Amino acid sequence: MLWKEEYKLGVAMIDIQHKSLFDAVDGLLYSILHKDEYEAKTECLNFIKFLKKYCVTHFTTEENYQRSINYVSLEAHKKQHQTFTNTVNQFEVDFQKRGNSQFLVKDFISTLITWIVYHIQGVDRMIMTGEPIPEYYDSIELSDCITSAIISVFSSLFLADVVKKNEILYSTHLHGNIFASVHFLGNIDAYAVFSFSSDMLYRLICFMANVEDVAVEDDTLLSSMKILTSTISTQVSAMQTTNINLCRIFGPVVSMDKFDASATNFANAKIIQYKCSLGEFEVLLKELPKD
Numbered sequence: 019m020l021w022k023e024e025y026k027l028g029v030a031m032i033d034i035q036h037k038s039l040f041d042a043v044d045g046l047l048y049s050i051l052h053k054d055e056y057e058a059k060t061e062c063l064n065f066i067k068f069l070k071k072y073c074v075t076h077f078t079t080e081e082n083y084q085r086s087i088n089y090v091s092l093e094a095h096k097k098q099h100q101t102f103t104n105t106v107n108q109f110e111v112d113f114q115k116r117g118n119s120q121f122l123v124k125d126f127i128s129t130l131i132t133w134i135v136y137h138i139q140g141v142d143r144m145i146m147t148g149e150p151i152p153e154y155y156d157s158i159e160l161s162d163c164i165t166s167a168i169i170s171v172f173s174s175l176f177l178a179d180v181v182k183k184n185e186i187l188y189s190t191h192l193h194g195n196i197f198a199s200v201h202f203l204g205n206i207d208a209y210a211v212f213s214f215s216s217d218m219l220y221r222l223i224c225f226m227a228n229v230e231d232v233a234v235e236d237d238t239l240l241s242s243m244k245i246l247t248s249t250i251s252t253q254v255s256a257m258q259t260t261n262i263n264l265c266r267i268f269g270p271v272v273s274m275d276k277f278d279a280s281a282t283n284f285a286n287a288k289i290i291q292y293k294c295s296l297g298e299f300e301v302l303l304k305e306l307p308k309d
Contacts, residue, residue: 077096077099105129132226135174184290187287192300195215212300218297287304
């Protein structure tokens with residue numbers, strides 16, 4: 019069962035609606051577990067129809083509550099709701115256009131669970147505390163943005179405190195075996211390579227699924243890595259600029275069992291090492307000079 023009592027915010031109607039969504043996702047996971055690609059695709063499309071109706075009802079409930087308490091970041095919160103709605107609509111188009119795809123099914127599930135948990139823990143909780151959704155400016159150092167985003171995402175998704183262990187020059191290798199590369203391009207030009215062990219990713223998936231043991235295939239690890247990296251990188255991009263057109267993300271491009279060092283010259287790049295209760299990981303960061 020995906021739902022955890024820690025996800026409760028203290029507003030009965032909102033908590034009931036959140037739990038009903040988790041229950042629905044549980045049902046989706048159960049229904050597609052032993053189905054072929056065509057049946058799984060049909061289940062996902064049916065769930066998207068349900069989700070589109072749910073979003074209208076639930077987002078209206080949340081936004082009305084924010085109005086009732088004069089929450090300062092209502093408009094910014096509404097934009098996050100619209101972004102998720104757009105994502106759901108795009109998945110519907112992708113399922114209709116791309117036909118049967120096991121990876122698309124897993125990508126949809128990973129995106130769905132990650133967004134729900136992150137939004138509830140990282141964004142909805144701000145309503146309860148009265149904390150505004152932060153606005154960021156382009157004076158923040160990229161490495162500081164990455165560290166801040168990692169701390170925020172891990173706290174929201176995994177209830178885990180991440181600490182920065184060390185910062186060293188890149189020499190010959192990264193310690194993980196699953197990598198996600200992100201190219202930040204706009205008012206900056208930089209590459210970040212996230213390096214995780216498959217064992218740590220497995221523990222992260224078990225925590226998200228609220229189970230002690232679960233069968234995980236390689237492409238599920240890749241999909242989870244992609245969504246986790248994208249969640250962190252989107253926040254990094256927001257910190258880098260208030261204008262989304264100036265700093266956008268290309269990727270992340272996820273590969274298994276290899277690190278593509280040919281993407282750029284990583285000489286003099288730095289490795290930032292992190293640790294938390296669920297394991298240790300690294301980020302290789304290379305900022306390129308602007309022409």
